[in-house]
Amino acid sequence: MAPSPNSIDYTWYDGLWWETAVSPLSGMTTSNSILNLNVTVPNSAKVYDTTMDTAAPDASYYQAWQFGYFEAELKWQNTSKGAWPAFWMLPVEWIEGATTDGELDVMEGQGGAYPNTVFGTVHEWVNGADEWNNESSNAFTVASGVNLSQYHTYGLLWTPGSLTWYFDNQPMFTVTGYPSVIDNQHYYLILASQEGVNWTLGNTSGGKRNSSFQVQVQWVHVWQQ
Amino acid sequence: MLRSSVAPFLLLLILTSFTAAQTRPPQLPSTYNLVFNGTFSKLNRLYLV
Numbered sequence: 001m002a003p004s005p006n007s008i009d010y011t012w013y014d015g016l017w018w019e020t021a022v023s024p025l026s027g028m029t030t031s032n033s034i035l036n037l038n039v040t041v042p043n044s045a046k047v048y049d050t051t052m053d054t055a056a057p058d059a060s061y062y063q064a065w066q067f068g069y070f071e072a073e074l075k076w077q078n079t080s081k082g083a084w085p086a087f088w089m090l091p092v093e094w095i096e097g098a099t100t101d102g103e104l105d106v107m108e109g110q111g112g113a114y115p116n117t118v119f120g121t122v123h124e125w126v127n128g129a130d131e132w133n134n135e136s137s138n139a140f141t142v143a144s145g146v147n148l149s150q151y152h153t154y155g156l157l158w159t160p161g162s163l164t165w166y167f168d169n170q171p172m173f174t175v176t177g178y179p180s181v182i183d184n185q186h187y188y189l190i191l192a193s194q195e196g197v198n199w200t201l202g203n204t205s206g207g208k209r210n211s212s213f214q215v216q217v218q219w220v221h222v223w224q225q
Numbered sequence: 226m227l228r229s230s231v232a233p234f235l236l237l238l239i240l241t242s243f244t245a246a247q248t249r250p251p252q253l254p255s256t257y258n259l260v261f262n263g264t265f266s267k268l269n270r271l272y273l274v
Contacts, residue, residue, distance in 0.1 A: 010263060012238040028238065028268070035240070035265040052238060054261075063261060069253055155250065169250050189263070220263035221247060225256045 016190070017057035017095045023050040027193075035217040037193040041082070041204060048195045048202040055188035059095040064186040065222055070106055071155035071166070072191070073218040078148040082204060083111025083213040084194035087154055087220075091185035094125075101125045102182040104163070107154035110199065111213070116148065117141050120156065120165035120172070124179040132179050140165075140172040151218060191217055239269045 015022035027038045027050035039050040055062035076085035087106045094101040103123040110117070119139045124132035142148060155166035160183055164174040193215040197203040240263065247259050 010240050012240055012263075014238060030240070030265045030268040033264060033266045035268075065260070068260070069250065069257060071250065153250075157252070166250075166252065169252055171252070189261075217265065219265070220261070221259060222261035223249065223253055223257040224260045225254075225258075 011061065011063075012052040012054060012191075013056050014052050015057070016051055016053065016090075017055070017059075019047075019051075021047050023047045028052060033218075035191070037191060037215045037217070038212050039193045039195050040212040041195040041202075046202075049192050051190060051192040051194070053090075053188055053190040055090075055092055055095060057095070059092050062092050062188050064092045064188040065224060066183075066186050067158050067160065068222050068224040069155060069157045070104075070189070070220075070222055071153055072106070072220040073151050073153045074107075074191075074215055075149055075151045076109055076111070076193070076215045077213055078109060078111055078115040080213060081112030082195050082197050083109065084192075084196045084199070084201075085109045085111075085213075085215040086190065086192040086194060088190045088192070089187035090190065091187050093185045098185075099127050100181050102179075102185050102187070104156060104158065104182070104187055106156040106165070109148065113198070114139075116146070118148070118154065118165075118167060118172070122163055122175055122178050122182060124181060134175045134178070137173065137175075140167065142167065151216075189220060189222070191215070191220065240265050240267065 029036045037050045072087045077083045086108045089104040091101050105121040108119040117139050121138045122134055123130055153168050157164045162176050165172045193213050195213055197205055
């Protein structure tokens, strides 16, 4: 593994390491210090996500962490069916060939179906199969009057043996007792605007074809002891 | 589903960062320090073939 030198600490790479095609470059812009991740479906590349992350696809450079507090301020189109925003993390070890790996999802959303719900999930993947997760208890509904189409802060506090999800700096739920591989890997950041109804990337059934889904990000922070 | 091949070219996004101090979230003790400050004041693009 080769951590990025300080000179490119804030380098992001487009797409994920297993993707054979990346989204159109026009989907990534900045304006007034806000990052816009926009995915238009369908597009010529048949790509259903606009994703950027802090690891090169060959792991030659990366920014990744073991334990800490991971937070982002962002907004998304919570009432648009098919909108699937994600602020999540995968381990560098997976890129390098590990067959048992973790996944930490700081936040995900399902536009239209769950406009007032935020999902936070931990997975254990073994040979590509989702062997363990907290999907039976991985969501919270925001208070009345809170609009997820406006900016909010989404956070995950990861300490040895414990994961606590935060919304606007308030704890929402905690998961313990997860597989040990989770704590033993180093995770890079991923920001994405995806399109997929019912958690299925590329599923446009009942969704808005020829429409765009946007995630806007003010900042992303990582804090460590 | 995971796939083994990688896109034929890679795009490197360099996003410059503000240097302004960031406020520690109130739920974190003072032993936590900011180690990554991802802000998006500027986006440069470099193509790697």
